[in-house]
Structures are given as C-alpha cells and as structure tokens.
Amino acid sequence: MKVLVAVKRVIDYNVKVRVKPDNTGVDLSNVKMAMNPFCEIAVEEAVRLKEKGVATEIVAVTIGPKVSQEQLRTALALGADRAIQVETDEDVQSLDAAKMLKAVVDKEEPNLVIMGKQSIDTDNNQTGQMLAQLAGMPQGTFASEVEVEGEKVKVTREIDGGLMTVSLNLPAVVTTDLRLNEPRYASLPNIMKAKKKPLETVSPADLGVDVAPRLKTLKVEEPQPRQPGIKVESVEELVDKLKNEAKVI
Amino acid sequence: MSTLVIADHNKGELAGSTLSVIAAAKAIGGDIDVLVAGKDIGGVAEQAAKADGVNKVLAADNDAYGHDLAENLSLLIAEIGKGYSHLMASAGSVGKDTMPRVAAMLDVAQVSDIMGVQSEDTFVRPIYAGNAIATVQSSDSVKVITVRTTSFDPVAAEGGSASVESVDSAHDAGLSEFVSEELAESDRPDLAAADVVISGGRGMQNGDNFKMLESVADVLGAAIGASRAAVDAGFVPNDMQVGQTGKIVAPNLYIAVGISGAIQHLAGMGDSKFIVAINKDEDAPIFQVADYGLVADLFDAVPQLEEELKKVV
Ligand SMILES: Cc1cc2nc3c(=O)[nH]c(=O)nc-3n(C[C@H](O)[C@H](O)[C@H](O)COP(=O)(O)OP(=O)(O)OC[C@H]3O[C@@H](n4cnc5c(N)ncnc54)[C@H](O)[C@@H]3O)c2cc1C
Numbered sequence: 341m342k343v344l345v346a347v348k349r350v351i352d353y354n355v356k357v358r359v360k361p362d363n364t365g366v367d368l369s370n371v372k373m374a375m376n377p378f379c380e381i382a383v384e385e386a387v388r389l390k391e392k393g394v395a396t397e398i399v400a401v402t403i404g405p406k407v408s409q410e411q412l413r414t415a416l417a418l419g420a421d422r423a424i425q426v427e428t429d430e431d432v433q434s435l436d437a438a439k440m441l442k443a444v445v446d447k448e449e450p451n452l453v454i455m456g457k458q459s460i461d462t463d464n465n466q467t468g469q470m471l472a473q474l475a476g477m478p479q480g481t482f483a484s485e486v487e488v489e490g491e492k493v494k495v496t497r498e499i500d501g502g503l504m505t506v507s508l509n510l511p512a513v514v515t516t517d518l519r520l521n522e523p524r525y526a527s528l529p530n531i532m533k534a535k536k537k538p539l540e541t542v543s544p545a546d547l548g549v550d551v552a553p554r555l556k557t558l559k560v561e562e563p564q565p566r567q568p569g570i571k572v573e574s575v576e577e578l579v580d581k582l583k584n585e586a587k588v589i
Numbered sequence: 590m591s592t593l594v595i596a597d598h599n600k601g602e603l604a605g606s607t608l609s610v611i612a613a614a615k616a617i618g619g620d621i622d623v624l625v626a627g628k629d630i631g632g633v634a635e636q637a638a639k640a641d642g643v644n645k646v647l648a649a650d651n652d653a654y655g656h657d658l659a660e661n662l663s664l665l666i667a668e669i670g671k672g673y674s675h676l677m678a679s680a681g682s683v684g685k686d687t688m689p690r691v692a693a694m695l696d697v698a699q700v701s702d703i704m705g706v707q708s709e710d711t712f713v714r715p716i717y718a719g720n721a722i723a724t725v726q727s728s729d730s731v732k733v734i735t736v737r738t739t740s741f742d743p744v745a746a747e748g749g750s751a752s753v754e755s756v757d758s759a760h761d762a763g764l765s766e767f768v769s770e771e772l773a774e775s776d777r778p779d780l781a782a783a784d785v786v787i788s789g790g791r792g793m794q795n796g797d798n799f800k801m802l803e804s805v806a807d808v809l810g811a812a813i814g815a816s817r818a819a820v821d822a823g824f825v826p827n828d829m830q831v832g833q834t835g836k837i838v839a840p841n842l843y844i845a846v847g848i849s850g851a852i853q854h855l856a857g858m859g860d861s862k863f864i865v866a867i868n869k870d871e872d873a874p875i876f877q878v879a880d881y882g883l884v885a886d887l888f889d890a891v892p893q894l895e896e897e898l899k900k901v902v
Pocket residue numbers: 353377378460789790791792793815816817818819830831832833834835836846847848849850851852853854857867868869870873885886887888
C-alpha cells in the first residue's frame with residue numbers, strides 16, 4: 341500500500357523564540373529550522389510500515405517556501421521514496437494546507453496518510469482532522485500505536501483519560517503522538533542517496549487551491565513574565581513560606 | 590449572535606471544563622446553548638441545564654455518539670450548529686479531535702486553544718509553546734473555537750434553569766469503530782482542574798518512586814502529573830503528561846520534582862499561581878520560573894516534605 345506523509349519546516353524545538361519588537365510575529369531570521377518533531381515521528385512510522393512489508397511506497401509532501409525542500413530531503417534520507425513540494429511563500433493556514441493536501445491525496449490516492457498531531461510553531465492541532473474531513477476519511481488522532489489489518493487500520497490514541505483504540509476503514513488519516521515511536525537519525529550514505537531521489541514541485545494554483553487566510557494576526561506579544569522567585573534553604577522553610585507567605589496550603 | 594457549546598462529560602458527569610467554555614462563551618456575548626452528545630447522557634444534560642448562563646440544552650442520546658468518534662460527532666455538530674455564530678468546545682482530546690472536522694465541513698478556520706476573548710471575532714491564543722501570545726481576528730461567518738479552560742474561571746454549576754430538548758438525529762458516518770479503551774482509575778482530583786498538582790520527572794528514576802509523590806498528594810489533596818520524560822520512560826501513563834503537547838494545568842500550587850524545566854514542560858504549567866521546584870541541579874531552568882526553589886536530592890526532600898506538611902495541613 342501507498343503511504344503519504346506530510347512534513348512541515350518549523351523552528352527547531354530547542355530554540356527559544358523571540359517576539360519581534362514591532363509585535364508583528366516572532367523573529368525567524370538566523371534561527372535554526374528543522375522538521376517538526378511530530379512529523380519526524382510520522383516519517384518514522386511510514387518507514388517502519390515499509391520495513392514490515394505493509395507499505396510499498398512512501399511519498400513525502402510539504403507545503404512551504406523553497407528552503408523547505410531541506411525537510412523533504414530529510415524525509416527522503418529517512419526512507420521516503422519520493423517527495424512533492426507545494427511551493428509557496430504565503431502564510432498557509434490549516435484549512436488551506438488541508439485543501440492542498442486533499443488535492444495531493446486525490447492525485448496520489450494513498451491508502452494511509454500519516455502526519456503530526458500538531459506543529460510546534462502555531463500549535464493548532466487541526467490539519468490532519470481537516471484533511472480527513474475534506475477527503476471523506478476516518479481519522480486516528482494522537483496515535484501511540486498503528487496496526488494495519490487488511491482493509492482496516494487499528495489505532496491506539498492518547499486521550500485525556502488514558503488510551504482508546506479505534507478501527508478505521510482505509511484509506512484513513514493518522515496523526516502522531518509522542519509515544520508512537522522513536523525516530524531514527526539519517527545515516528550519511530542515506531543522506532547522499534536522498535539527493536538523487538525524485539522531488540517534484542507544484543504550486544497551490546496547480547492544485548487548484550487559492551491561498552486565502554481567514555485569520556488575521558493583529559499582534560504577537562511576549563507572555564507576561566513571572567516575578568522572580570527565591571531559593572529556600574530547607575524543607576521547613578519551604579513549608580513555612582507556602583503556609584504563611586503564599587498561603588496556598 | 591449565539592453560541593453552541595459542546596459539552597465534555599465522562600462517566601455520566603458533566604466535566605468542569607464545560608463550565609469554563611461557557612464562561613468563554615459569556616465573554617463573547619449572546620445566547621448560549623449547550624449540546625450534550627453521547628449514550629445515556631440524560632443526567633449530564635440535566636446538569637448542563639443548571640449551569641449559569643445557559644439558555645437551552647440539546648441532548649443527543651444515541652449509540653453513534655457513545656465513544657466520541659469524531660467522524661460521527663462532527664456531523665451532528667455541523668447539523669445542530671446551523672444558525673449559531675460560534676461553535677465552541679474545550680481544547681481537550683474530544684474537542685481537538687472533532688472541531689477541526691466541523692470547521693472543514695463548514696469551510697471555515699478554527700481558532701485553537703483560546704486564552705482570551707477580545708471581541709466576538711478577536712481572540713488571544715498561545716503559539717510557540719506559549720513563548721509568544723497572538724491576537725487573531727477571524728473573518729469567517731461562523732467561528733469554530735477550542736478553549737484553553739484554565740484561562741477562564743468556570744461559571745457556577747448551579748443556579749440556572751435551562752430547558753432540555755432532545756435531538757433525534759443519529760449520524761453514523763460508518764467510517765470508524767470503537768474497539769476498546771484503557772482509562773486511568775483514580776480517586777484524585779482531575780489533573781486539569783486540581784488546586785494543587787505535584788509532578789515528577791526523569792529524576793524520579795522509576796514508577797515505584799512516584800509513591801513518594803502520592804503520599805504528598807494525599808496530604809494536600811493534590812493531583813499527580815509528570816514530564817514527558819517520565820511518561821516516555823514508562824514510569825506513569827500518558828494521561829499524566831503536563832506540557833505543550835500534554836495537559837495544560839494552572840493550579841494554585843504546582844510542585845515540580847526532578848523536572849528540569851524544558852520549554853515544552855513550562856508551556857503546560859507556567860500559568861500556575863505558585864511554582865515550587867525541587868531539583869538537585871541549582872542551574873536547572875525550572876528555577877527560573879519557580880517562586881520557591883529548593884536545591885536538594887528529591888529522595889531526601891520529598892519524604893521530609895510529607896512530614897512537614899502533615900504538621901501544618
Ligand atoms: C515535540 C515535543 C513535545 C514535547 N512535549 C512535552 C510535554 O508536553 N511535556 C513535557 O514535560 N515535555 C515535553 N517535551 C520534552 C521536553 O523537551 C523535555 O525533554 C522533558 O520535559 C524533560 O523531562 P524531565 O524534566 O523530566 O527530564 P530531564 O530534562 O532529564 O530532567 C530531569 C531533572 O531531574 C533532576 N534530578 C535527577 N535526579 C534528581 C534527584 N535525585 N533529586 C533532585 N533532582 C534530580 C535533574 O537535575 C534534572 O534537572 C517535548 C519535546 C518535544 C520535542
């Protein structure tokens with residue numbers, strides 16, 4: 341079966357972001373960028389399905405500016421067979437991203453789409469579910485286990501109260517949670533090989549999607565800083581402060 | 590202007606998160622109706638009808654909604670939601686799963702995890718793990734919203750007297766099926782709503798050592814949380830993870846034990862009123878947000894903390 345994996349270029353998760361002084365957004369110039377960690381987990385899961393002989397082809401797709409080809413090359417180095425870039429410099433919001441992915445799904449007809457549950461920049465947690473709806477597919481969100489069983493996929497999901505397992509008709513969308521797997525690192529030979537794997541570029545217009553942001557960001561600010569705290573010397577002092585100063589116990 | 594709030598519930602009880610979503614809906618203004626969907630939810634609907642500020646409760650009692658399957662629930666919400674200007678749910682696992690499907694069905698954006706309401710179309714929400722706060726304006730005719738419940742003080746659970754109407758429509762998309770669930774059993778307060786939370790990290794070393802935190806939690810009536818590292822290592826189950834991609838908590842008192850304070854963890858507890866950190870590394874970043882920091886070995890400090898607390902609580 342064919343697996344489509346969607347990946348996104350975002351700020352590296354170790355970088356602490358800075359808000360621009362004019363409050364129009366966060367400063368991404370000269371900041372280390374990387375594949376969204378949940379997308380790495382998605383790629384890893386697809387590769388494992390291929391290693392198990394369940395998947396036969398892995399197609400990686402991204403939406404973003406030219407440089408986001410770096411993340412597609414990473415996906416190819418990790419084991420994707422070919423890649424599609426939807427190239428745009430615009431601010432692509434979840435609904436438009438889902439529409440573009442839907443157009444790619446129509447063309448590629450994958451049996452399974454795997455993507456991250458959220459990207460660590462906008463923290464929206466929307467695109468997978470929106471794609472599933474637009475493509476008329478069921479969804480297994482926040483997945484910690486994925487098992488393809490014939491015409492169905494069994495997905496164990498991390499929910500507020502614990503874990504829930506659902507069985508979905510294929511084709512389906514799965515969004516990854518942290519415990520699904522531990523992504524591997526790309527080896528040097530695989531990074532070299534990835535440079536030769538096919539990478540196709542299309543535009544949103546080619547896909548028939550008109551990028552139309554519905555949400556306007558009016559401003560972006562730093563969060564309220566916390567008042568600096570103190571170090572206490574002993575447990576007795578801590579409990580005394582909690583009781584008599586903070587009055588929280 | 591009118592809002593449909595999608596209720597959270599479990600084991601036949603209306604969840605406290607719904608009272609916070611109603612509070613967010615009140616901040617927007619207009620009539621507020623509540624949709625309760627599930628199997629055998631009559632009691633939940635009655636509870637929702639008593640919540641302050643509710644106009645009408647719509648009860649959709651059907652097998653198709655019994656396990657919160659997003660494929661089915663979203664069809665119901667899109668149908669019942671016609672005519673409302675705002676559709677709102679908590680940013681819990683059901684709201685996150687379902688509302689984007691509703692938004693896509695209606696061809697509108699979703700505003701996720703709002704922590705403030707500025708006007709009927711302008712909302713405040715965290716981005717980049719809460720390291721930046723965005724104010725966003727929606728140009729859509731219908732606003733689909735999930736709410737960060739810790740940012741809104743719940744409305745009163747009693748005092749209202751809304752009518753309850755039953756909804757007959759049964760949507761089974763036929764795409765997905767419930768197989769099983771493994772729910773954490775606990776007599777402790779709900780992590781997301783507790784007044785006191787004590788969390789353990791990788792420094793706890795194993796799941797057994799969490800018993801030390803349980804003893805402290807027993808004294809304080811606290812809920813127990815964990816860092817991702819503690820969950821990944823299998824010390825405790827996933828539903829205890831606090832952070833950017835886990836649960837958001839904002840208790841009066843948060844005690845972080847053997848947790849370094851990565852930005853992803855701070856994203857989930859940084860709005861706590863008082864933060865205590867117990868860590869043996871005096872340079873651990875958690876001390877930068879702690880009101881009271883104790884540099885100590887947790888294996889000495891936590892049992893002592895239990896003893897000292899018992900003297901005063
Ligand atoms: C996409 C993504 C999402 C993430 N989401 C989350 C999330 O939601 N929540 C979350 O928590 N993390 C999240 N993380 C992980 C986060 O980056 C950190 O790795 C994690 O929070 C570290 O957990 P920790 O503090 O328990 O472990 P560590 O960073 O290893 O810290 C352990 C601490 O324990 C202290 N310690 C050890 N032994 C003792 C002792 N005997 N006495 C006292 N102190 C001791 C050490 O000094 C150290 O500071 C995410 C990461 C990524 C990439």
